[in-house]
Amino acid sequence: MTLDKTALVVDNNNNSTEVNLTGSASDTADMLDMTIGETVGKALLEDAKLNVRHANVFYGDKQAIHDISLDIGKNEVLAMIGPSGCGKSTFLRCLNRMNDTIPICRVEGSFLLDGEDIYDRRQDPVLLRSRVGMVFQKPNPFPKSIYDNVAYGVRLHGLAKNRAELDEIVEKSLRRAGLFNEVKDDLHKPGTGLSGGQQQRLCIARTIAIDPEVILMDEPTSALDPIATALIEELITELSEKYTIAIVTHSMQQAARVSNRTAYFHMGKLVEVNDTDSVFTTPQHPLTENYITGRFG
């Protein structure tokens, strides 16, 4: 198959993309060679919670993120999809400076949370992370009791004045995470004794206990069974009433179910971002179309 590469250069005003793709599923190698060009769709928003402009991230000499600009709106659920190694987790980890813990990682560009520069020298990453919480791929409850897991951040940041208040926050967070009824008699048993899905909901409860503004989720259900996954997805939808949520997922169905907007990443670039419905029904970029139709990735 021969590809007219010029046809793939896409302008940012979208909907003028005309690409003739006559290739079959076996032509993935050619797909990866395609010029990605500018992001298509609706990357920028008005009155957004997070504004990212021209983000570049390097691991040593290797560039993992190439010039990504993206906004995340208030109380929005943004899903990030894309093949493995496309940089979506790296991008997510930039938003609460988790990449600071990796010595060889270098972040460039501007990241604003409510107009405040996340990477400003005066910005304390510790305080930032209490505003931008994170839930990880593998449930990681601390080696403590269920109660202490949820109380961990509350105690760190001194959010409860006394024991009664702490009890109240713990119970409220567990209820919001839909876990309270299952564990209310075992609050002082180790959190590591719960099932995988319960552990993940415990981690969510732990995150919302300190009342962050944004919650980042890095493939939160990839280690869980379908029932636990359904519970978490339901929870995400509920939480979006109060929080801004950015979720990385490998499951396109999940992205379609829980998110308002979907961003498709490819080889460290943001290919397309748009309302979830239009990404899945009328993708504008051929790479996005190939990915969501399962032709590669």
Added chain:
Amino acid sequence: MNVTSLLLVLVSIALLGYFGGYRKARALSSSAKTHSRPQYHGYLVALWALLPALAVLMAWTMSQEAIITRLVMSELPATAQHQSAAERSLFINQFKNLAQAKKSAVDESGVSLPNEEDDPLTNQAANRYLHWQERSQVARTLAVITLAALAIWLTLRRLRASFQARNRVEKIIQFIMMLSASIAILTTVGIVFSVLFEALQFFRHVPITEFLFGTHWNPQTAIRADQVGGSGSFGAIPLFTGTLLISLIALSVAVPLGLFSAIYLAEYASPRVRAIAKPVMEMLAGIPTVVYGFFAALTVAPLIRQTAESLGLSASSESTLAAGLVMGIMIIPFVSSLSDDVISAVPQILRDGSYAMGATKSETIKQVIIPAALPGIVGGVLLAASRAIGETMIVVMAAGLAANLTANPLDSVTTVTTQIVTLLTGDQEFDSPKTLAAFALGLGLFVVTLGLNIISLYVVRKYREQYE
């Protein structure tokens, strides 16, 4: 044939067996698919050739001496039979020595020694001894080689295409592994029992209550009946408290220093610092303890004494504090190295979880990493403790021999291990209470360290349930 050449022969027979099995299996595989690959058939034949023959060789070599001695003794005229046990063993030693001398003389010059000086009975016994020894060697060679050949023949005959050689080889290997494990266990049990029996002998001389609860230790006993000397007192309490005191001082040095350096190395140090500092710290454990002993006795002890005197305190020149401090330095690597390993092994995802909650590095270390690593840290500390309790050389050189019952670290105390060394050096009779006391002390020490190990196992298991 001596054992070494016999072993060589056995190995070559086994090799032949391997090739025999291999070729037969190859031949079989040309007509039908064999269950196992030809190598396994070869291994099986070789193992069967080797193992029974080795077992016989070992059993024969170990028992031949006793059997031959018996044979020689029973052949001697009746006059030689009626001797006391002591005379008998003397006689056996004599003729064995003579036999040895004759043998080496033959080996060197090819002629046998003229032996006019020797008693004819001894001479006769030595000759018989040599005769039987020769016979035994020939018989042993024949038996072993025949056994190996027979085993090869029998195994080769059983080889079929459907023969499950691989499974059998794996069974045999499994058996060998089990045997190795049981040798280690049996040795431990053997040591415990030998110490136990000697200790029981000691308790026949000295009541166990006096040993356990007596507060006075003075093991000097009269060697001969007419000698004037102390009757000896064997109260072990001063020794065990001395050991405890020194170990406590050592641990109070080693645990904080070791733990802090482990946290620094694992969490804060740059990879370059870590790459240099960790091996250097581990070198502390490689310094011979006698060097630490010098250091304690010649540098630290005088320093402590001077400091104490300038503060108006009186310090013994062989102070507990000096020995304990230096021992503490010595056992730092036990704490730091193990703790460093377990801290580094705490999964990154737990750290990330804590950072993502807005915890600082030190909060993460205190609240998440140390609790998660606690079983390993406790294990390291208890290992260091048993090392401190069993340590001998530093305390021999620096802590002194005076069995004081004191809690003052500036006094000199003595430890269990030091006393064992002093009790067993010198030329006492081996069944006097003084020497036997060493075994009782050894048993006490063993019980203490065993107790520590059991506690550490318990702690580790308890926390592991909670934290993994």
